[in-house]
Amino acid sequence: MVVSAVLRHRPHPRRREIVSLFAAATCDVTAKTDAYFDSAAQTLGAALLLAAAKGERSMLDVHRWVRQPDDREPEDLLIAAGEDSASVDVxxxxxxxxxxxxxxxxxxxxLLSWLRNPSLIPWITPDEGWVEFxxxxxxxxxxxxxxxxxEGPGGLARVCPPRPRW
Known part of the structure; x- marks a missing residue:
């Protein structure tokens, strides 16, 4: 999935929402959280998503960027797109x-640990002939x-609350 497909409309609020979903989906509900690092990681993740959207990059690029902190590509993409605030975040x-x-x-x-699952890659990588949702x-x-x-870590069960039973 090219990230711009996800963030085409209203990218600034949506990138924070998306990163929050990643956090909810990958975090064990019993795990201790760190206000500083968790918040800073979400800010960084949101900026990297915006860099990918503006540079027409994929989630695989976002995952690569968080594993290579010295890579300046996301900053360069954000600067070229006029997204100075997000560039400063990175x-x-x-x-x-x-x-x-x-x-x-x-x-x-x-937050992006789910990208380590090779069976997910075909689902998030554009293929010729696929129509964007x-x-x-x-x-x-x-x-x-x-x-x-x-169910469990990596699943989206905590992101989607159960439907009420009447």
């Missing part, structure tokens, strides 16, 4: 003390969208 995380930087990037990598088209059609998820 630069700020990259230029922290080594201990802080490693904590921020490590936490951001945990359009929520606008879907709600105006007679198509049905089914959400499938597994």
């Amino acid at each position: 630069e700020s995380a990259r230029t922290k003390t080594p201990k802080q930087r490693d904590g921020i990037y490590g936490s951001a990598e945990n 359009s929520p606008e088209r879907c709600v105006r059609s007679t198509d049905t969208l089914h959400l499938l998820s597994t």
